[in-house]
Amino acid sequence: MNIYKNVSLKQFSYWRVGGCADFVFVVNSISELKDALDYLYKLELPFLIIGNTSNLLFSGAGVRGGLIKLGPGFSYCDFKHQVVTVGAGIYLPYFVRQCVNNGLSGLEHLIGVPATLGGAVYMNAGSQRKSLSENILSVDSIDKKGNLITRRESDCSFSYRNSIFQLNSEFILSAKIKLQSKSISLIRRECLTILRSRNKKFPRKKPSCGSVFISNPVMYDTYGPPGKIIEDVGLKGFKIGGASISSQHANFIVNEGDATDIDILSLIAIAIEKVKNQTGFQLKSEAKYVTEDCRLMNADAAALALIN
Structure with a gap:
């Protein structure tokens, strides 16, 4: 250690x-x-x-x-036919590439998500309206007393960008994932298509956490995804201090060089307020805030607490 x-x-x-x-x-x-x-x-x-x-x-x-x-001791993947046991510390794009090399399909949508497997399970990460939980068989975790716990997928309370691990104090150790056999060339082609699309749409040259806000299905059907809505209310490119709502994709907040946590939280709060005033929907954040006293809270809650 x-x-x-x-x-x-x-x-x-x-x-x-x-x-x-x-x-x-x-x-x-x-x-x-x-x-x-x-x-x-x-x-x-x-x-x-x-x-x-x-x-x-x-x-x-x-x-x-x-x-x-x-x-690195938690960065492993063990392939047995179509089932993979994978450590929580493995870098997700690397893991997806290992799946591709083994001719296993199902996680291509995660190829550009810069998370660890544990973080991806915690957030039930995904893209293209897909989620990691669709391929999970079970998750191993440990509680703060050192007890090891195994949960089946159905016991993990997965929902859109959410899981039971956001409600308890357990640490994710590994997961078993079920995939489907497919031509390596076809899987690789799909991954390349996704990466090209992400590189074209998303800001890559400035520090960010990726998408700040979660897409609400009802809001999506009425007004579109968060980035479009934030742009529609006139906040694309809006700056506070050293942070700005990206002029390339409005669901990204980027560090222009000297951003502070307060700059970023202030932008989150303004986006929430303007979107709610014009649509009636309240944006929820995918990003999390780590407080000075070592607590984890949703960034939207931290942002609203800042202005209230």
């Missing part, structure tokens, strides 16, 4: 925003994870497990507690 003290969170954050964390632990096994938890319990410090941080916004005041990151 590696322990780092007083770590700048900008080096972890996809938004390149955040103060310093008291501790960051990198663990490579369940026993090391338990050791990290014991260490933090003895110090009476709060803690969170973080993945690739691709949807996290860290407090500019830093984090008083411990952040636990799964190391």
Whole structure:
């Protein structure tokens, strides 16, 4: 187990925003994870497990507690016919490529999602109106007391960009995933098509967390996806401090160079307010906010708390 003290969170954050964390632990096994938890319990410090941080916004005041990151020991995938056992720490695009190389289809829509498998399970990640849960058989996790838990897909309370793991305090360790055999060339072609589309639509040159807001199906049918609605209310390109609503895709908030967490939360709050005033729908965030006291909350809730 590696322990780092007083770590700048900008080096972890996809938004390149955040103060310093008291501790960051990198663990490579369940026993090391338990050791990290014991260490933090003895110090009476709060803690969170973080993945690739691709949807996290860290407090500019830093984090008083411990952040636990799964190391290479959790970055594995074991293929047995059409079922894959995959560690929570594996980088999702790399895992999808391994599936392609084994002629297994079903996760192509995740090829451009810069998350770990654990984060993707937690968020029930997906694109193109698809979700990872459609292919999950079971998920292994561990609670804060060190008890190992296995849940079938039907017990994970998966819904659109949501799961039971957002409601409990368990840490995702691995998952079993069922895929379908298909021609490698066909799968690879589909992945390339998706990547080209994402690269064309989404801002790639400036730090962001990807899509900030979740698409509400009823809102989508009435007004369209969040990016279109935010653009329609006149906020595309709108700036506060060092952050802006992307002029390329309005569901992205980008760091123009010196953005703070307050800049980003302020933009989220303004988008929520304007969209609600003009459509009646309240945007919900896909992004999460890590508070100074090491709590995880929805970025929309943090943004509204800022202005209220």
